[in-house]
Amino acid sequence: MRADVITATGELQASLRAALTSDMLITDADEMLRFCRDWHGDVSSSAVAVLRPRSTEDVAAAVCTCRDLGLSIVPQGGNTGLVLGGIPDQPGSQVIVSLERMNAIRNIDPDDFSAVVEAGCILSEVKDAVAKMDMFFPLALGAQGSCRIGGNVSTNAGGINVLRYGMTRELVLGLEVVLPDGTIFNGLSTLRKDNRGIDLKQIFIGAEGTLGIVTAVSIKLMPFPDQVATALLGLNSLDDAITLYRRARRDCCDLMSAFEFMPPLGFVLAREAIPDLPMPIAGDYPAYVLMEVSGSGLVDIQELMERFLGGVMEDGLVVDGVIAASQTQARNLWLIREGMNEGQARRGPHMRTDISVPLSRLADFVRDAEQAVSEALPDCISVSYGHVGDGNVHLNVLPPGGTAPEEAAARIYTAKCVVNRVLDGYSGSISAEHGIGRLKRADFEQRLEPSRRALLTALKQAIDPSLMMNPGCQLNFPKLS
Template identity: 80%
Template sequence: MSERGEAVVVSGDRQEALRRALGPDMVLVGDEVARYCRDWHGDVTTGAVAVLRPRTTEQVAAAVRACVSLGLSIVPQGGNTGLVLGATPDQPERQVVISLERMAQIRRIDADDFSAVVEAGCILSEFKDAVARQGMFFPLALGAQGSCRIGGNVSTNAGGINVLRYGMTRELVLGLEVVLPDGTIFDGLSTLRKDNRGIDLKQIFIGAEGTLGIITAVSVKLMPQPDQVATALVGLNALDDVISLYRRARRDCCDLLSAFEFMPPLAFVLAREAIPDLAMPMAGDYPAYALMEISGSGLVDIADLMERFLGGVMEEGLVADGVIATSESQARNLWLFREGMNEGQAKRGPHLRTDISVPLSRLADFVRDAEAAVAEALPDCVSVSYGHVGDGNVHLNVLPPAGLSPQECAAQIYAAKGAINAVLDTYQGSISAEHGIGRLKKADFEARLPAVRRKLLTALKGAVDPTFVMNPGCQLNFVDNS
């Protein structure tokens, strides 16, 4: 694997054998493989023997059988928007990418059953729009939803901004269709809510990042479409106050609270570096900010609930200032600060991106301790902490100073990760809240893996994929080097 290099293209008899077995329409080789072998941020570029693009589940099964017969291992790929190199090949001379991008059909939407069946390659935003046209709602919401695909969302158990109300992707899945490592098809596309016939097999594929099989279709839960949404941005005097505000919001707004994010003052600077014409929503500058959303449908008056809630906490002094969006465009402007800060960080160059979860009650303490550890070890670096308060998910990113060489920058990123993880271990938190493990976090994952859990994971992999054909090198060291 080369960083910021050209894609490695491997030619030979195996490419021709794949064409003969699968037809030229399915097989990409040469320069055409490059865009499938580069990670989302462009930090890593690699290569593959070929990229296979099936159109049906049966073609996926045929592709798997062909790869196995040729001694090739498989890297499944959806929208290639992951952040941990889970869909990036790391052995170009012996790996094939199977892209699900052509399997993008919505097989059915059943409004009476509050369910849908969708193929793995369907783009998340397109699926959400199709569901909305039938008066329904699929609540998974991610920054990359215009590019990411349903199969990848399920394979990584994606999170996003609505987890506190609707749960991770796992909670939205009713059934799966999966092509197994031997090319057989597991058909578990049930839409039953209650099915207690023994072990729930779909769960072993959710979050497995393609290491046990290739998800080709998903049946999911749908919700009533919220026809009322209230969005507010508030300024507070401390991160501890953000936690107190969330506790109050959960009590007073109950399950109507659909998003609750926290941001530092630097978020607004970073967002405007990426989107210069963003209008500042408040005049003051506060130590901490919260972006919250309440949504619902039917007879509940969401706007009144938001006004009464914020009026009460401001009168008590918990919130210093705030603004409620009065239109969809104003709400979108508020969310652009949350989304734009990521673009602003990217514009400053390579940096550490973390995806941490800690107990919600200890979130503020963790942020203070981890930022202090980074400041002590790397005083010239800038820490940016933000995330999803409702599920304890913190993205504590670290920006090295400008002007460093690539080697110096990489060294500071590595040191920052070590400082943060050392604090995280004392809080018994997780190094991956919503992004997965992939290849990027494998060493940190394995270093913290208890023996019993390792034994169970190894046994599961050996039972389902004994020849290590599915995404070797991802999550754990399951690579067969024979």
């Protein structure tokens, strides 16, 4: 690092230290590393400092101080994002504001079916806390043991339960946000019906910290589903999986909480990650579905699942299958789905996508995209899986083992271009649930309609005219002239 850069950074750190409480500031490079590296460890950066506030007032003070010093802010929750939305790209002028110490559950109200939690609360801990009061927060992600509520809100996280409960956006009742000028927007209402003009919380959900820092969230709770039936099913094709979903959606109604599809390669990848993972059915069917039905009260969920599967197996739509007989067996079934991701990571750098298409065209898209990848990169392997119920496909591409890093990067770039080209023909989205961040910014900008760009720019300039909040994330917004 150049001497003048080191001097400037040191002066900025000294100014931060003078203005903020001493335990809020981290400037040691080794201590900052975990905040400056992405979830997969593929990208590392740096920052002027990491700020760890303990309260909303601390966040406001940090924002005002950074504004006065001309520093930009990269807000960060659990740093589990997959699109580099929380990783600095201008280390000499950016600080990270980590919400990890703002982890209080302020209130749980079972009669109101709501809770108010701070942005740094870990998702699984929120779920556990409300479960003790016989309530359920349905957001479910693979990273739920480390991701934080503020990040879930800021990325509008999806997960496995979207088909029944919706994205994070549908689970948020209110927000508390520190704005770029340091003022606090207190919108922590738990009202379900509040039609007093524009719903301001919505502009911060999915904004990835570009409009302010979410510090607390009012969330919607459900009755705890004390009955859960989980089944792993073998089918003859992905087309049959779509047909099965349509039938399950009708027969199981709104009690179906998950419907995932996986290829046979998923079993191989899961076993590579978890060698002793039990495989309850044969691993050579062309397609697999992991299905869950859940509920509480007077409905008999187990009987519903058995009746449904009896009918579809009798009709030949499902070839083979197993219903979990215990929570442990159900967990093992889900470990197959989760182990796929780890198995892919163990094979080295690969292309990860998060795309969505109309549900009715999902099978056709997977066929066309995998064929296009095979023609362009015959030595690479495509792995397609995801959430049938919301049209979300993770079509990943794995270069051959032992490929040199530069060659792997070239193959990954080619695969991305090929898949996106097919996706455009299906009027799909390049980001179904992960967000845009910095990783997908160029692809997003290429596909952004002029009217939408104008609205996003006007919103950004109205709320953050100095462009200090997470610059470089989502869009390269123009400065005010």
